[in-house]
Amino acid sequence: MRLIKLLFIFTTILILLFGCNETTPKLQERPKNEVLVLGTIHGGHLTDSLYNIPYLKKLIKAIQPDYILAEIPPDRMEMAMTGFKRDDSISEPRVLRFPEYVDVIFPLTKEMDFEIIPTAGWTKPMADERSAKLRAISKDSSRTADWHAYTEANKRSDSIYRATGKVNDSYFIHTPTYDSIQDIALQTYNRLFNVELGLGGWENINIAHYWNIEKALEKHRYEGKRFLIVYGAGHKGWFLRQLRKRDDITLLEMEPFLKTIAEK
Structure with a gap:
Protein backbone atom coordinates (compact mmCIF):
# COMPACT_ATOMS: atom_id res chain seq x y z
CA MET A 1 0.00 0.00 0.00
CA ARG A 2 2.81 2.36 0.88
CA LEU A 3 4.53 1.58 -2.45
CA ILE A 4 1.32 2.38 -4.33
CA LYS A 5 1.02 5.71 -2.52
CA LEU A 6 4.62 6.57 -3.36
CA LEU A 7 4.07 5.68 -7.02
CA PHE A 8 0.92 7.84 -7.08
CA ILE A 9 2.79 10.82 -5.58
CA PHE A 10 5.69 10.34 -7.99
CA THR A 11 3.35 10.12 -11.00
CA THR A 12 1.46 13.24 -9.90
CA ILE A 13 4.72 15.19 -9.61
CA LEU A 14 5.75 14.09 -13.10
CA ILE A 15 2.40 15.14 -14.56
CA LEU A 16 2.62 18.53 -12.89
CA LEU A 17 6.17 19.07 -14.05
CA PHE A 18 5.68 18.00 -17.63
CA GLY A 19 2.23 19.56 -17.77
CA CYS A 20 3.72 22.94 -16.88
CA ASN A 21 6.49 22.49 -19.41
CA GLU A 22 3.95 21.71 -22.14
CA THR A 23 1.66 24.63 -21.36
CA THR A 24 4.21 27.38 -20.83
CA PRO A 25 5.81 27.24 -24.29
CA LYS A 26 2.37 27.28 -25.90
CA LEU A 27 1.61 30.53 -24.12
CA GLN A 28 5.00 31.94 -25.04
CA GLU A 29 4.68 30.86 -28.66
CA ARG A 30 1.47 32.81 -29.30
CA PRO A 31 2.59 35.16 -32.06
CA LYS A 32 2.02 38.85 -31.50
CA ASN A 33 0.49 40.90 -34.28
CA GLU A 34 2.63 43.64 -35.81
CA VAL A 35 1.11 47.13 -36.04
CA LEU A 36 2.17 50.20 -38.01
CA VAL A 37 0.50 53.60 -38.16
CA LEU A 38 0.64 55.37 -41.51
CA GLY A 39 0.00 59.11 -41.36
CA THR A 40 -1.60 60.45 -44.54
CA ILE A 41 -2.07 63.98 -45.89
CA HIS A 42 -5.39 63.26 -47.65
CA GLY A 43 -5.79 65.58 -50.67
CA GLY A 44 -2.13 66.54 -50.39
CA HIS A 45 -1.21 63.18 -51.92
CA LEU A 46 -2.70 64.38 -55.22
CA THR A 47 -0.39 67.38 -55.48
CA ASP A 48 2.76 66.70 -53.46
CA SER A 49 5.83 65.96 -55.58
CA LEU A 50 7.12 63.22 -53.26
CA TYR A 51 4.50 61.97 -50.81
CA ASN A 52 2.08 61.21 -53.60
CA ILE A 53 -0.11 58.40 -54.92
CA PRO A 54 2.68 56.31 -56.56
CA TYR A 55 4.75 56.67 -53.38
CA LEU A 56 1.88 55.43 -51.21
CA LYS A 57 1.37 52.43 -53.48
CA LYS A 58 5.03 51.46 -53.24
CA LEU A 59 4.99 51.94 -49.47
CA ILE A 60 1.96 49.73 -48.86
CA LYS A 61 3.41 47.06 -51.16
CA ALA A 62 6.61 47.15 -49.10
CA ILE A 63 4.68 46.87 -45.83
CA GLN A 64 2.62 43.88 -47.04
CA PRO A 65 -0.22 44.23 -44.51
CA ASP A 66 -2.72 41.50 -43.75
CA TYR A 67 -5.27 44.04 -42.53
CA ILE A 68 -5.66 47.74 -43.20
CA LEU A 69 -7.59 49.60 -40.49
CA ALA A 70 -9.05 52.46 -42.46
CA GLU A 71 -10.39 55.93 -41.69
CA ILE A 72 -13.70 54.82 -43.17
CA PRO A 73 -16.92 54.64 -41.13
CA PRO A 74 -18.25 51.08 -40.90
CA ASP A 75 -21.62 52.16 -42.32
CA ARG A 76 -19.95 53.53 -45.47
CA MET A 77 -17.75 50.56 -46.27
CA GLU A 78 -20.26 48.32 -48.03
CA MET A 79 -21.37 51.08 -50.41
CA ALA A 80 -17.77 51.99 -51.21
CA MET A 81 -16.69 48.41 -51.86
CA THR A 82 -19.81 47.56 -53.86
CA GLY A 83 -19.26 50.53 -56.15
CA PHE A 84 -15.58 49.68 -56.56
CA LYS A 85 -16.27 46.06 -57.47
CA ARG A 86 -19.01 47.10 -59.88
CA ASP A 87 -17.24 49.81 -61.87
CA ASP A 88 -13.70 50.27 -60.48
CA SER A 89 -14.56 53.59 -58.89
CA ILE A 90 -15.63 55.02 -55.54
CA SER A 91 -18.77 57.13 -55.39
CA GLU A 92 -19.47 57.00 -51.65
CA PRO A 93 -19.07 60.69 -50.60
CA ARG A 94 -17.07 60.26 -47.39
CA VAL A 95 -14.57 57.78 -48.83
CA LEU A 96 -14.31 59.82 -52.03
CA ARG A 97 -12.63 62.60 -50.02
CA PHE A 98 -9.57 60.46 -49.35
CA PRO A 99 -7.31 59.65 -52.34
CA GLU A 100 -5.31 57.24 -50.20
CA TYR A 101 -8.33 54.93 -50.41
CA VAL A 102 -9.78 55.84 -53.81
CA ASP A 103 -6.49 55.79 -55.73
CA VAL A 104 -4.32 53.50 -53.62
CA ILE A 105 -5.86 51.07 -51.13
CA PHE A 106 -8.98 49.96 -53.00
CA PRO A 107 -7.09 49.44 -56.28
CA LEU A 108 -4.37 47.49 -54.43
CA THR A 109 -6.97 44.92 -53.33
CA LYS A 110 -6.68 43.58 -56.91
CA GLU A 111 -2.96 42.98 -56.52
CA MET A 112 -2.52 42.18 -52.85
CA ASP A 113 -4.15 39.94 -50.28
CA PHE A 114 -5.29 42.17 -47.42
CA GLU A 115 -8.62 42.97 -45.78
CA ILE A 116 -9.84 46.54 -45.31
CA ILE A 117 -11.49 47.01 -41.91
CA PRO A 118 -13.42 50.29 -41.53
CA THR A 119 -12.71 51.86 -38.13
CA ALA A 120 -13.62 55.56 -38.30
CA GLY A 121 -15.93 56.85 -35.56
CA TRP A 122 -17.06 59.70 -37.84
CA THR A 123 -20.73 60.30 -38.62
CA LYS A 124 -22.26 63.06 -40.74
CA PRO A 125 -24.58 64.32 -37.96
CA MET A 126 -21.59 64.55 -35.63
CA ALA A 127 -19.55 66.45 -38.21
CA ASP A 128 -22.42 68.82 -39.00
CA GLU A 129 -22.97 69.53 -35.31
CA ARG A 130 -19.26 70.17 -34.75
CA SER A 131 -19.08 72.60 -37.67
CA ALA A 132 -22.15 74.47 -36.46
CA LYS A 133 -20.80 74.77 -32.92
CA LEU A 134 -17.40 76.00 -34.11
CA ASP A 169 8.17 64.78 -45.81
CA SER A 170 7.15 61.17 -45.23
CA TYR A 171 10.12 60.51 -42.93
CA PHE A 172 9.41 63.55 -40.78
CA ILE A 173 5.67 62.86 -40.59
CA HIS A 174 6.48 59.53 -38.95
CA THR A 175 8.51 60.99 -36.08
CA PRO A 176 7.62 62.01 -32.52
CA THR A 177 8.74 65.56 -33.38
CA TYR A 178 6.00 65.83 -35.98
CA ASP A 179 3.44 64.63 -33.43
CA SER A 180 4.60 67.19 -30.88
CA ILE A 181 4.26 70.01 -33.43
CA GLN A 182 0.74 68.90 -34.29
CA ASP A 183 -0.10 68.73 -30.59
CA ILE A 184 0.54 72.47 -30.21
CA ALA A 185 -2.67 73.10 -32.14
CA LEU A 186 -4.58 69.94 -31.38
CA GLN A 187 -4.16 69.96 -27.61
CA THR A 188 -5.26 73.62 -27.45
CA TYR A 189 -8.28 72.76 -29.58
CA ASN A 190 -8.99 69.80 -27.32
CA ARG A 191 -8.63 71.75 -24.07
CA LEU A 192 -10.90 74.57 -25.19
CA PHE A 193 -13.63 72.77 -27.09
CA ASN A 194 -13.63 68.97 -26.61
CA VAL A 195 -16.48 68.83 -24.08
CA GLU A 196 -18.48 71.50 -25.88
CA LEU A 197 -18.20 69.78 -29.26
CA GLY A 198 -19.52 66.51 -27.86
CA LEU A 199 -18.84 63.49 -30.07
CA GLY A 200 -16.99 65.73 -32.52
CA GLY A 201 -14.41 66.92 -30.00
CA TRP A 202 -10.80 65.97 -30.66
CA GLU A 203 -10.39 63.58 -27.73
CA ASN A 204 -13.90 62.23 -28.21
CA ILE A 205 -13.56 61.44 -31.91
CA ASN A 206 -10.20 59.78 -31.34
CA ILE A 207 -11.76 57.63 -28.64
CA ALA A 208 -14.47 56.64 -31.13
CA HIS A 209 -11.89 55.82 -33.82
CA TYR A 210 -9.70 53.89 -31.41
CA TRP A 211 -12.61 51.88 -30.01
CA ASN A 212 -13.10 50.42 -33.49
CA ILE A 213 -9.36 49.88 -33.90
CA GLU A 214 -9.27 48.03 -30.57
CA LYS A 215 -12.19 45.84 -31.65
CA ALA A 216 -10.26 44.75 -34.73
CA LEU A 217 -7.07 44.09 -32.75
CA GLU A 218 -9.00 42.09 -30.15
CA LYS A 219 -10.79 40.02 -32.77
CA HIS A 220 -7.48 39.00 -34.34
CA ARG A 221 -5.35 38.84 -31.20
CA TYR A 222 -2.28 36.58 -31.40
CA GLU A 223 -2.67 35.69 -35.07
CA GLY A 224 0.83 36.80 -36.00
CA LYS A 225 -0.57 39.15 -38.64
CA ARG A 226 0.48 42.63 -39.76
CA PHE A 227 -1.93 45.53 -39.25
CA LEU A 228 -1.56 48.86 -41.02
CA ILE A 229 -3.57 51.72 -39.50
CA VAL A 230 -4.15 54.41 -42.15
CA TYR A 231 -5.42 57.77 -40.87
CA GLY A 232 -4.77 61.46 -41.28
CA ALA A 233 -1.33 62.19 -39.82
CA GLY A 234 -2.73 64.33 -37.01
CA HIS A 235 -4.29 61.25 -35.41
CA LYS A 236 -1.03 59.29 -35.42
CA GLY A 237 0.39 60.55 -32.12
CA TRP A 238 -2.89 59.94 -30.26
CA PHE A 239 -3.13 56.38 -31.56
CA LEU A 240 0.50 55.56 -30.81
CA ARG A 241 0.12 56.64 -27.18
CA GLN A 242 -2.75 54.17 -26.81
CA LEU A 243 -1.15 51.35 -28.79
CA ARG A 244 1.97 51.45 -26.61
CA LYS A 245 -0.20 50.36 -23.68
CA ARG A 246 -0.89 46.99 -25.32
CA ASP A 247 1.39 44.06 -24.56
CA ASP A 248 -0.07 41.75 -27.22
CA ILE A 249 1.30 43.62 -30.26
CA THR A 250 4.64 44.67 -31.66
CA LEU A 251 4.66 48.29 -32.82
CA LEU A 252 6.81 48.67 -35.92
CA GLU A 253 8.51 51.87 -37.02
CA MET A 254 7.71 53.22 -40.47
CA GLU A 255 11.28 54.31 -41.24
CA PRO A 256 12.65 50.91 -42.40
CA PHE A 257 9.85 50.63 -44.97
CA LEU A 258 10.43 54.19 -46.16
CA LYS A 259 14.11 53.35 -46.65
CA THR A 260 13.22 50.17 -48.51
CA ILE A 261 11.23 51.99 -51.19
CA ALA A 262 13.81 54.78 -51.37
CA GLU A 263 16.47 52.22 -52.30
CA LYS A 264 14.43 50.73 -55.15
Missing part, protein backbone atom coordinates in the same frame (compact mmCIF):
# COMPACT_ATOMS: atom_id res chain seq x y z
CA ARG A 135 -19.07 78.63 -36.28
CA ALA A 136 -21.13 79.78 -33.31
CA ILE A 137 -18.08 79.97 -31.05
CA SER A 138 -16.16 81.99 -33.65
CA LYS A 139 -18.96 84.61 -33.71
CA ASP A 140 -19.62 84.69 -29.97
CA SER A 141 -18.16 87.88 -28.48
CA SER A 142 -17.94 86.22 -25.06
CA ARG A 143 -15.64 83.55 -26.53
CA THR A 144 -13.21 85.88 -28.26
CA ALA A 145 -10.30 84.89 -26.02
CA ASP A 146 -10.90 81.17 -26.59
CA TRP A 147 -11.18 81.58 -30.35
CA HIS A 148 -8.03 83.72 -30.43
CA ALA A 149 -6.10 81.11 -28.44
CA TYR A 150 -7.29 78.42 -30.83
CA THR A 151 -6.36 80.28 -34.01
CA GLU A 152 -3.02 81.38 -32.58
CA ALA A 153 -2.16 77.80 -31.64
CA ASN A 154 -2.91 76.74 -35.21
CA LYS A 155 -0.71 79.49 -36.60
CA ARG A 156 2.12 78.61 -34.22
CA SER A 157 1.91 74.92 -35.10
CA ASP A 158 1.89 75.67 -38.84
CA SER A 159 4.78 78.11 -38.48
CA ILE A 160 6.97 75.63 -36.63
CA TYR A 161 6.10 72.91 -39.12
CA ARG A 162 7.07 75.11 -42.08
CA ALA A 163 10.27 76.18 -40.31
CA THR A 164 11.46 72.57 -40.23
CA GLY A 165 11.65 72.64 -44.03
CA LYS A 166 10.08 69.16 -44.02
CA VAL A 167 6.46 69.83 -44.88
CA ASN A 168 4.88 66.62 -46.24
